[in-house]
Amino acid sequence: MLSGEVYDAVNPRFIEMLMTTRDKLWEFNNLRPYEMDKMKDILRGLLGSHGKNFHVNQPFRCDYGCNIHIGENFFANFNLTILDEAEVRIGDNCFIGPNVSIFTACHPLDAASRDTGVEWAEPVTIGDSVWIGGNATILPGVTIGDNVVIGAGSVVTRNIPSGVVVGGNPARIIKKV
Template sequence: MGILENVKPGELYDANYDPDLLRVRKETKIKLHEYNTLSPSEEEKRNQVIRELLGSCTENFIIEPPFFCDYGSNIHIGDNFYANHNLVILDGAKVQIGDNVFIAPNVGIYTAGHPIDVKRRLQGLEYAIPVTIGDNVWIGGGVSVIPGVNIGKNSVIAAGSVVIRDIPEGVVAAGNPCREIRKVTEKDCMTKNFKKL
């Protein structure tokens, strides 16, 4: 993690003017540019670049470009992970993603936030709080996950949701703010005709 070890969860730090953080973010952007512009035929090179960027990963995962993050080293993904196009992860703090997680297009996972008061915000101060996504979670298109959220295993987050608080295990959740709609049941395993929530 290097310089990011100095970023303590929930505490303010200088995100806009700290030269070390700026340097690391620039290095990350260079790697992301390479990853996002490589041809699909250059699969081996793409895999090498993304593996160098992430904090930890398994052999079996796909992140469709374009993909964007702040540092990369704070992102830890489990086995059989799939993220569709335009995933954005602001990883000032740790983002832990479990096994068998599917993420639809245009999803944002944010550990970073800014002070509400103008004076500190204009000083470039920021805070970061970890995000955890459990095993077997499906996150629909256009979802936003804000700092400090934990999404329990086996849950589904409906498209367009804004997740501002923890979501329990084994539920379907939706809305702005996102909330539990119902439990995932055995009946869901037998559904042949799918409909909107």
């Protein structure tokens, strides 16, 4: 799965891992808002790696968690969803607005192949000092450079260079910063 090869997404081992993660997320998402230490403990045990200073608002959803790596000074607002069949690496000083989705899973276009449960995954990399506006979607295989602003509601379908503001569907460069 992590190598980008086609795999059986309904393999019982994967399903078991997904259920374990969902159980941890259920606990995280159902803590009282003031139980921040417990929230951080759950995320520390779930994420692949993280900086010392990070915050994720409830609710948060992901598939495995262990394939997510966040840097220092990370903030995610409500309803972050990360489908982390491949690695998702997010740099330092990143701010993610509400209702953002980051996807790594890919599915065949051919219905007969898709119906078998096979898929593959492509990693997502997000640089340092990136702000992703609310309701944005980052698609599989995308790399976003440093010092980037992704406008609210954008759908990022291709790599984004450093030092730009992008927006739209599909997202395109609006200006350099």
